[in-house]
Every structure is written in structure tokens, then in C-alpha cells.
Amino acid sequence: MPGLALLLSLALTPVGAQQSSDRVPSPKRPAIGLSVDDDAAAIAARPTFGFWNGAFELTPIVKAGALAPFGMSDVSYPMLLPSPFGLVGLKAKATGPLEVLVVATHGVMDMTTQRLGGPLSSSVASPTVVAKDQDQYNQRLAVTSLHADAGKVFGIGDAWKAAVYAASDAWFARPQHGDAGDSGGMVGRTYSGGVVTSRRSGIHELTLNAQVQGESAAKTMWRNYEYTMIPSGSAGAEYALVDGGKRAAVGAEVVTSPADQAIRPFIKWQDPRLALTVAADLRQTKNSFYPDRKAIGVEAGYELKPGINLQFTGQVGQERYAMAPEPTNVYRALVGVSIDLGHKIEARVARSVAASDGGRRAFDPQRAVALNESVSAAQTAVDFRQAMLNSASFEDFVAKYPAKGTGAILASVSRFTESISKYNYNLEESPETPNVNDAKRFYERVRASFLSGKEDPITVCIGSAQFGALLAQELGKRDGVRIDAAAVSVRVPHGNGSSGHAVSAVKTGEYGIVFVDWGKLTPTYTWDTKEAMRIYQALQGVPAMYHEMSAGPDGKPVGYLFTEEGKLILRQMTAYGELPQGTLERMFRETPSSGPRAAERYRELVRGR
Numbered sequence: 001m002p003g004l005a006l007l008l009s010l011a012l013t014p015v016g017a018q019q020s021s022d023r024v025p026s027p028k029r030p031a032i033g034l035s036v037d038d039d040a041a042a043i044a045a046r047p048t049f050g051f052w053n054g055a056f057e058l059t060p061i062v063k064a065g066a067l068a069p070f071g072m073s074d075v076s077y078p079m080l081l082p083s084p085f086g087l088v089g090l091k092a093k094a095t096g097p098l099e100v101l102v103v104a105t106h107g108v109m110d111m112t113t114q115r116l117g118g119p120l121s122s123s124v125a126s127p128t129v130v131a132k133d134q135d136q137y138n139q140r141l142a143v144t145s146l147h148a149d150a151g152k153v154f155g156i157g158d159a160w161k162a163a164v165y166a167a168s169d170a171w172f173a174r175p176q177h178g179d180a181g182d183s184g185g186m187v188g189r190t191y192s193g194g195v196v197t198s199r200r201s202g203i204h205e206l207t208l209n210a211q212v213q214g215e216s217a218a219k220t221m222w223r224n225y226e227y228t229m230i231p232s233g234s235a236g237a238e239y240a241l242v243d244g245g246k247r248a249a250v251g252a253e254v255v256t257s258p259a260d261q262a263i264r265p266f267i268k269w270q271d272p273r274l275a276l277t278v279a280a281d282l283r284q285t286k287n288s289f290y291p292d293r294k295a296i297g298v299e300a301g302y303e304l305k306p307g308i309n310l311q312f313t314g315q316v317g318q319e320r321y322a323m324a325p326e327p328t329n330v331y332r333a334l335v336g337v338s339i340d341l342g343h344k345i346e347a348r349v350a351r352s353v354a355a356s357d358g359g360r361r362a363f364d365p366q367r368a369v370a371l372n373e374s375v376s377a378a379q380t381a382v383d384f385r386q387a388m389l390n391s392a393s394f395e396d397f398v399a400k401y402p403a404k405g406t407g408a409i410l411a412s413v414s415r416f417t418e419s420i421s422k423y424n425y426n427l428e429e430s431p432e433t434p435n436v437n438d439a440k441r442f443y444e445r446v447r448a449s450f451l452s453g454k455e456d457p458i459t460v461c462i463g464s465a466q467f468g469a470l471l472a473q474e475l476g477k478r479d480g481v482r483i484d485a486a487a488v489s490v491r492v493p494h495g496n497g498s499s500g501h502a503v504s505a506v507k508t509g510e511y512g513i514v515f516v517d518w519g520k521l522t523p524t525y526t527w528d529t530k531e532a533m534r535i536y537q538a539l540q541g542v543p544a545m546y547h548e549m550s551a552g553p554d555g556k557p558v559g560y561l562f563t564e565e566g567k568l569i570l571r572q573m574t575a576y577g578e579l580p581q582g583t584l585e586r587m588f589r590e591t592p593s594s595g596p597r598a599a600e601r602y603r604e605l606v607r608g609r
Contacts, residue, residue, distance in 0.1 A: 030346035032046075034347045038073075040065050044063040056095075057091075063086065063087050063088075063089075067109060067569070068082055077534045079115075085107055088106060091578055098150055098152055099150065105573070105574055111141050113139075126492045126520065128492045139497035144171065145172075150165065159199050160199045161200075161606050161607075165598055168189075169188070169576075192212065192599075193212060194210055195209065203241050209237075213233065213593070213595040215232070221548075222435060222555045228557070231257070234255040236252065238250070245271060251268075253266075259287050261283070262284070263282050266584065273302060275301040277298070279584055287549070288484040289322075289505070298587075307341075313333070313586060315331065315589075318330070336348060362531065368522060374411075375414050375521060383408075384411070384412060387401040392447075393443070397443065406509065408475075410514060412472075420446055423446075424456055424464075439553060468485070469485035483506060484506075485504060486558075487549075488550070489546075507527060512524045512527050512532065515532075529561060533561065533563070543563055544565075546560045571592055
């Protein structure tokens with residue numbers, strides 16, 4: 001580090017120059033902005049009104065345009081077509097003893113989506129979908145969001161400056177059926193808190209930060225209406241040399257969550273005309289449905305002429321999923337130009353390209369139909385009934401189920417979930433009538449219903465999905481067959497909108513990830529979780545904003561897997577779009593969240609930028 005500091009110091013300090021306390025300014029958002037890129041074509045107005053000598057600012061927000069104006073051509077199995085949207089919002093910022101920021105937005109979009117077509121594809125779509133021959137869907141989606149943070153910036157001695165802060169956000173996306181109202185909303189809530197400290201001595205600057213965050217999730221994938229928090233944390237350090245409007249920095253960020261952990265080293269350079277960041281994302285999974293990842297990203301901005309700026313963001317990397325025979329290669333690049341039209345008006349145009357080996361057209365409807373026919377054969381029905389007759393307990397069934405191998409395991413899960421849909425669906429599920437969440441009791445009551453033919457409402461799709469995942473894992477252990485399984489949340493068409501649903505995701509060596517949905521099997525022939533989920537959703541014709549993943553027999557959530565459509569909606573139609581965005585988040589296209597954006601805001605405040 002001392003040698004690097006000396007090298008950067010020589011590069012930054014002209015011969016004979018005086019040490020300067022100049023800092024590189026942060027760009028200001030224009031009052032009126034016009035942008036066209038793969039995410040959206042939109043025009044936005046954000047005039048700011050100051051009060052009490054700038055101690056309080058109020059910014060009304062009006063924005064309109066179309067999401068995915070070119071369609072989602074940069075992803076496999078694209079679903080989202082150009083969809084008009086509009087939103088209004090209000091941002092209030094106060095400075096003084098406390099730094100406070102509140103942003104509230106409400107928007108509506110007419111989401112148009114397309115389905116992976118063909119009669120064979122229809123035959124393996126979710127059994128919950130009624131109009132299997134419908135190729136397009138149009139749903140009105142209302143999105144409401146709120147962000148709030150508050151913090152204290154203070155000095156420590158002569159050299160150190162620090163801040164402590166807390167932040168929270170909430171968003172709610174609700175598909176609407178005209179006058180029919182809600183058909184299952186999608187909700188997000190996070191809470192975070194952190195500390196930032198920075199020391200400036202001459203041209204030397206050291207910044208340290210740490211943050212904890214909790215994200216609301218289902219307490220268990222056996223039941224609805226019970227919630228917990230998924231914890232995560234991050235910490236970072238950055239050393240910079242700042243002089244004469246130039247800034248060179250090196251640093252690293254570490255992040256950890258129940259799903260994975262990562263370290264992201266980076267280097268940065270900034271002067272009056274050029275801003276450049278190069279970073280790596282080295283990620284290690286803690287769960288078989290999340291990948292190990294190695295990627296490198298670059299972000300650059302260059303002022304070609306006064307008021308004309310060129311922009312580039314790109315990444316290339318490799319992801320390796322459990323049981324996959326080879327890694328997935330991923331790359332993405334975005335090139336754009338922004339023009340300052342004066343009077344606080346800016347226009348921006350950008351296009352991106354992206355590709356992934358995981359995006360190969362892995363799904364084969366003919367093979368999917370053949371697998372469903374094999375597991376529904378008469379012999380599997382005989383084997384299943386005999387095992388149920390001879391097995392009073394869940395442990396007995398796992399031990400006595402006669403057939404072996406991956407196909408037989410899938411047949412067993414298929415038969416169980418099909419029986420649950422006939423006899424055990426709990427239409428009155430509520431906090432007062434909760435689902436059964438113990439696997440042993442669950443099995444006993446499902447068995448009794450199956451053998452008697454009598455209804456016994458004990459669960460909904462989420463519990464069936466969790467039991468199916470547990471059964472697949474236990475049968476795999478018995479047979480020595482590598483099986484990984486989880487309950488996952490999905491979306492399915494519902495009227496003119498969509499509704500929440502859950503299925504078992506069973507990862508196999510022969511068929512990749514196989515979804516078991518009320519007895520129906522959807523083999524994807526890919527081990528890439530993101531691609532498998534896209535195949536499932538493309539067969540339904542509606543995208544999900546996120547997928548919630550369970551881990552273990554207790555059904556505890558391991559985390560969320562946000563889709564590209566979900567990230568797009570959050571970036572464009574919630575308060576996240578009005579908050580500072582960190583370079584690493586932008587570069588690696590992470591899911592927007594108020595925690596990292598609050599951390600970015602207080603880093604800037606502590607550095608006095």
C-alpha cells in the first residue's frame with residue numbers, strides 16, 4: 001500500500017503544486033431529464049424548491065414513458081413487451097442537526113407480456129392457468145413505494161468525520177383487474193443501519209463503512225401470514241488521493257447473506273473529464289440454487305465536449321451452479337451519450353447488449369411431455385398407493401416407497417402434490433386457520449385423505465411446495481441420488497393480471513431443475529436457477545418480480561432472486577430511482593435496495609461532496 005500511495009501521489013501532484021483541499025463534485029440531477037435506454041424511454045421533471053436558506057428542499061416528481069421500449073431482447077425467453085407507465089412522487093430533504101430524506105412515489109403501468117407459445121408448451125404450463133392458449137396478457141400494475149433515512153454527521157477530532165444512519169423502505173406492487181381489485185400483491189420491506197467514517201489529511205483520504213440490513217420474508221415456506229427478516233451485512237474500505245480536482249482510489253467491499261458471500265475489490269480514477277472504475281465480483285455460494293461467481297466490471301464516463309458525455313458500463317464473468325456440467329458465461333455492455341441542453345435539461349440515450357450460456361434454448365416441450373407421461377404411468381400409481389397403504393409415517397414412506405432413481409422420485413412428488421390439490425387445499429387459510437407446518441403431521445393427514453377420498457384442508461400451494469421439496473431430498477438421500485430441492489414462489493396468470501403461487505423446484509442430474517406444480521412436471525434441462533425460473537415464467541406468459549427460495553426442512557427463506565423485470569420496475573417506478581446509486585450496484589446490475597443507496601448518500605455527506 002505505501003508504494004501504491006507514493007505512485008498515485010506522484011501521478012496526482014504536479015511539480016511545484018500546492019496541496020489542495022478541492023474535492024471532486026458529485027453530478028447534480030437535472031430538473032428535466034429525457035432518457036432512452038433498454039430499461040425505459042421516459043421524460044421526468046424534478047424541480048427543486050429550497051426553504052430556510054437551503055436547510056429544507058422539496059422536489060415534486062413527475063415521470064412518464066414506456067418500460068422496455070425495445071422489448072427485453074437482452075434476456076433469454078423474453079416476456080415483457082413495451083409497456084407505458086407514469087408516476088408521481090415527492091422528495092423532501094432536510095439538513096441541520098439531522099440529515100433526513102423522505103421519498104414517496106406512486107405509479108401505474110400497463111404491463112404487456114407474451115407467452116412461450118405452441119400447443120406442447122401449453123400442455124406443460126401450470127395447472128392453475130385456465131387460458132393456456134392465450135399468447136399475450138395485459139395487466140395494470142400499481143406500484144407504491146416509500147423510502148426514509150435519517151442520520152447524524154459529526155466530527156471526531158480535527159481529522160475524522162463520521163455519520164451514523166438508519167434507513168427503511170417499503171414498496172407494494174398490485175396487479176389490478178379493473179373493478180375486481182387485488183389479485184395478490186408483491187411486497188418488499190427492508191430496514192438498515194450503518195456507520196461511515198472518513199479521515200482527510202492533505203491529499204490522503206481514508207473512508208470506512210459498515211452496514212447491517214434486514215429484508216422482510218415469509219417466516220416459513222409452510223405457511224403464509226407469518227414473517228421474519230433475512231439478515232445481511234456489508235463493510236467497505238477505500239483509500240484515495242485527492243488533489244486539484246483529481247481523485248484516485250483503491251478499495252474493497254465485502255457482503256454476506258444467507259445465500260452467499262462476496263468480496264469486491266475496485267480501483268477508481270476521476271478528473272474533470274474522465275471517471276473510471278474497474279471492479280471484480282468474487283462470490284461464493286452458501287446454497288445450491290445460487291452460483292459461485294467471478295466477474296469483472298468496468299464503468300467509464302468521458303466528457304467529449306462541454307455538455308456532451310459518453311458513458312460505458314460493462315461486465316464479463318462466469319457463474320457455476322451446483323450439479324451443472326459446465327459454468328455459465330455472462331457478459332453485458334451498455335454504451336450511451338448524455339447531452340446537457342442547458343437550463344437544467346438533460347437528454348440521455350443508451351443501448352445495451354447481454355448474453356449468457358445459460359440462456360440457451362434448453363427447454364424442450366416434447367421431452368417435457370414425455371417425462372410427464374412416464375411419471376403418470378399406471379405402475380407409478382400402483383407403487384404410490386402401495387407405499388401409502390404400508391406407511392403410517394413419513395419415515396416409513398421414505399423407507400418403503402418401492403421404486404428407485406430420479407424418475408421414480410419425481411413421480412412420487414408429482415403424485416403427492418396432485419393428491420394435495422384434490423383433497424387438502426385450504427381455501428380458508430388465514431392467521432386464524434393456519435396451514436399445518438410439521439412434515440410428520442402433514443404427511444399423516446395427506447395420507448388419510450388420499451386413502452379415504454375425504455377432504456381435509458390443511459395447506460395451500462406454499463405448503464405443498466415445501467413438502468414436495470422435502471420429500472424429493474429425503475428420497476434422494478435414501479437412494480444415493482444427488483437431489484437438491486426448494487420451495488420457490490412464482491407468478492401465474494389470473495384474469496387480466498397475475499397472482500402469487502409456489503412450486504417445488506427439484507434439481508436433478510438428468511433433467512436439470514424440474515418444477516413440480518400440482519402434479520405437473522416442467523423439466524428445464526438447465527441447472528442455472530435464473531434461466532430455469534425464466535423458462536417457468538415464459539410458459540405462463542407473465543413475469544415475476546422476484547422468486548423467494550426456501551432452504552431445509554423447516555422451510556426458512558434463504559433469500560430472494562429478483563428477475564430482470566423486477567429490477568427494471570424497481571429502478572424505474574419506485575423511490576430507488578430517486579436515490580444515489582453506487583457504482584458497483586450499477587455495474588453489476590444488483591437489485592435496488594435502500595440500504596446500499598443510503599450508504600452511498602452518507603458516504604458523500606461525510607466526504608463533504
